[in-house]
Amino acid sequence: MVATERFRPSVTVAAVIERDGRYLLVEEETPEGLMLNNPAGHVELGESPIEAAVREALEETMRAFEPEAFLGVYLARFLRPARLEDVTYVRLAFSGSVGEEIAGRALDEGIRRTLWLSEAELAACTDRHRSPLVLQCVRDHAAGRRLPLDAVFAHASLQSPWVKG
Secondary structure, three states: OOOOOOOOOEEEEEEEEEEOOEEEEEEEEEOOEEEEEOOEEEOOOOOOHHHHHHHHHHHHHOOOEEEEEEEEEEEEEEEEOOOOEEEEEEEEEEEEEEOOOOOOOOOOOOEEEEEEEEHHHHHOOHHHEOOOHHHHHHHHHHOOOOEOHHHOOOOHHHOOOOOOO
């Protein structure tokens, strides 16, 4: 048997935010050009998925995100054309609400702007989606999917690798 490299998907979070039938999205610079995404990003060392979703939403939208429900775990694999990179993402998506933009904050590097789109408007531009998960998360939210936030458990060892489990 030949040893192969261990599969290591990227763990990400996404904030699905709806207001008056429109969803808050970000337009971001990518190697493939300007793309649309839910406010999303990678979980960083020492943070829970919920903390990561709150941080990413703030960095990418200049708005405080208040998670209200867990939408689910989403997986997608695709080839990034610009780098011919085979990527698999495990996305933990949360729904919630945001307030207004916080004065004095700037959008995260690479984020051009935020915009509010209806589900239909988002479905009409799938060629501009950063990932195939963008629309799926919105559709699940629109269909009423809501799981309790405590469905996502973060052990205290995230804060310190030396905590006994």
